[in-house]
Amino acid sequence: MLNKMSQQLDFLQRSLDLRAARAEVIAGNIANADTPGYKAVDFDFAKALQAQTSQQNGSLGMALTDSRHLNGRGSQAAGGELQYRSAVQRSIDGNSVDMDIERAAYTDNALKYQSTLTFLGRRISGLMDAIKGGQ
């Protein structure tokens, strides 16, 4: 039963972790908008989430020797494989940060973080309803 509950929350929790990691990456890009030679990086969110959810029983996981054991997993570093963004307009100092793209990506990421939070909140209140039996 507990296992089922954690499964319900697991996906959204991983998704939140990744969103936070992406916010960090994009904040780094924006911070370095004026650093000569800095190359903007980002990761593919969908791919990273897929990789995280498919590795649920990864090598760091604890062995389950009884069906009543909790599914103990080692926490992996959140974040996908970082790739350099291809610059639309190169600047002469070798910096490839495009402020418009980064701002848009950051806002988009923040909005999706909030949506995931809402989904998670609803799921929690749904589970609470189930626990209380509608009382």
Added chain:
Amino acid sequence: MSLSNVFNIAGSAMTAQSMRLNLVASNIANAESSTSSTGEPYRARHAVFTATPVKADVPQVAGVRVTAVEEDTSPFRMKYQPGHPLADENGYVKMSNVNLVEEMADMISASRSYQTNVEIVNTAKTLLQKTLQLGQ
């Protein structure tokens, strides 16, 4: 906590940009200085930004730091002013090599970058607050 790192990154950028803004102020204030403590006219100063990783395992994710303040090596501006006490035999005075147009552009760039980073911090703050209220 990944989102807390956003504060470090954007904070480092704000520090760096305000330092750049300080240098611009110093340059503009001294645009007409024909002498200084070194005896030479004032040389424009520029900040050197360097990306500094916030986490050892992902060096690509970086904040920013001012690692050096370099003096502009471009030649001094020669101003014809025969009555000036520092004028040479031809009547020219060596003035600072500050380029006001460049400085103004630099100032706008620095202030825009600073504003952007403030917004980044604000957004991250909102996200963290909402996360704290999760499940209530």
